[in-house]
Amino acid sequence: MTVKIPVPTLRAFAQQVLRRSGLADADAATAAEVVLYADVHGFTTHGTNAMAGIYAPRLLDGRINAAARLRTVSETVSGAVLDGDRGLGLVSTVAATDLAIAKARETGVAVVAVRNSSHFGSAGYYAHRATEAGMIGIAMTNCGAQGVAPPLGGTTRMLGTNPLAAAAPAPGGAPFVLDMSATTVATGKIRAAQREGRAVPRGWLTAPDGTSVTSPDAFFAGDADVTWLGGPAATGGAKGYGLAILVDLLCGPLAGASWGPTPDLLVDGEERPDTDIGHTVLVIDPVALGAGARFGAGARELLDTLAADRPAVPGGTVTYPGAPEALRAAESLRDGVALPDHVVAQLVPLADRLAIEAPAEFAAVAVPA
Structure with a gap:
């Protein structure tokens, strides 16, 4: 399940978290834009998920220097x-x-x-x-x-x-x-699968004998490696x-x-x-x-020609890297960023820890006590 959060709301929340984690205002604003880019374009593992799991905790405990020059x-x-x-x-x-x-x-x-x-x-x-x-x-x-x-x-x-x-x-x-x-895949996607209790696709992980493994637990236990x-x-x-x-x-x-x-x-x-x-x-x-x-015009022609090819499967589409993400970004800006429940479940206790008011939309997610 996912929760839709307006982009301005999520941006303001991310900036607050980063400021309360020790960053100066300008640095918090800069970092929040990188975080937002990931969530807005659909790279969920690298957005507020990473802010909750990596950036804020490490800024707070000093592993990342909040006052870096x-x-x-x-x-x-x-x-x-x-x-x-x-x-x-x-x-x-x-x-x-x-x-x-x-x-x-x-x-x-x-x-x-x-x-x-x-x-x-x-x-x-x-x-x-x-x-x-x-x-x-x-x-x-x-x-x-x-x-x-x-x-x-x-x-x-x-x-x-x-x-x-x-x-x-x-x-x-x-x-x-x-x-x-x-x-084949970023480890954040393996972690997301583990949190959601689902198997990963065949080909992501392999055992030492070359056997394909679909349990994300095997990677974190050291029993399988990412390919x-x-x-x-x-x-x-x-x-x-x-x-x-x-x-x-x-x-x-x-x-x-x-x-x-x-x-x-x-x-x-x-x-x-x-x-x-x-x-x-x-x-x-x-x-x-x-x-x-000349470069821009040529690039546009090249990409548009690829996308205009006849789909191999009726009703299918032909695209190129960057185009689906641009559509996702437009959707996020129009309808709000889709955050998975497991990400929201990390952000709510983080907001409590930092004495920040979480976005009202987060209330739709049941957070374990």
Whole structure:
């Protein structure tokens, strides 16, 4: 079941939660927009769900530095490395994205990396932010030293889900926005299935012997691992695995942040926290590179042509990454954001803890005492 919450109501609530969790007003407003983007576009696991389960608790107990001061480690005309001071990844990556946009206007292409950061929410937000400036955006993050998935054919969890997003402007319609993890699915969706008491689809999880597993409990018990995008090696798992390595290289060694595959993990096998996370944002300005309006017009034609293809199944639709999410966003803005009951059930006690009045719509959900 879901509850519909007007976007302004949810935005105001998110800002209150983040302020009461220790963020300055400006940072709370920035972070709330990243949170709202996820819920509005249908990425429920990365919106207020993450605010309740990750951001607010870690800000309150100090694992995320609410008073972080972003610092420039190094800088060139076309790039920079920033130190997030253990701050909220949502705030530091917005700053990194805006800096990359400003530099790309001058140089055509710019890369900004962040170290010493934390969970940054929906990767698509940052790539999409670049399209609002008329630019192409690519954003990615590792999971710091935390291991979520073993290398292809291995047994030790070393790499994160390592999400990445890419977006391109296409005036006159929905932009192209690809937001994906290097694994078949983000672990937040496995957690959501566990909370809702349902099995996960075959192909999400696999046992050490290669058997497909549908119980989400098996993942959290360490009895099954999330699969790489493409599945086993025979069906293209090396593609997802390779993408995960690429993200760790660009967000770990390049940014100066932690990364998962370190030799000590092979010795002690200890589970490690997702701290000192790294993010990298790349922005391309078509105007600065001489493409001008040609790029936008070409992108629109390309995407519209794909969507105009005859559906393989009568009554079906053909679309592209970014278009369904744009429709979902329009629906959310018109009718309210659909929040699952299990998310609301986390937000109500959080509001009580912070002495914040929860939205009236939350009263429709029965919250366990």
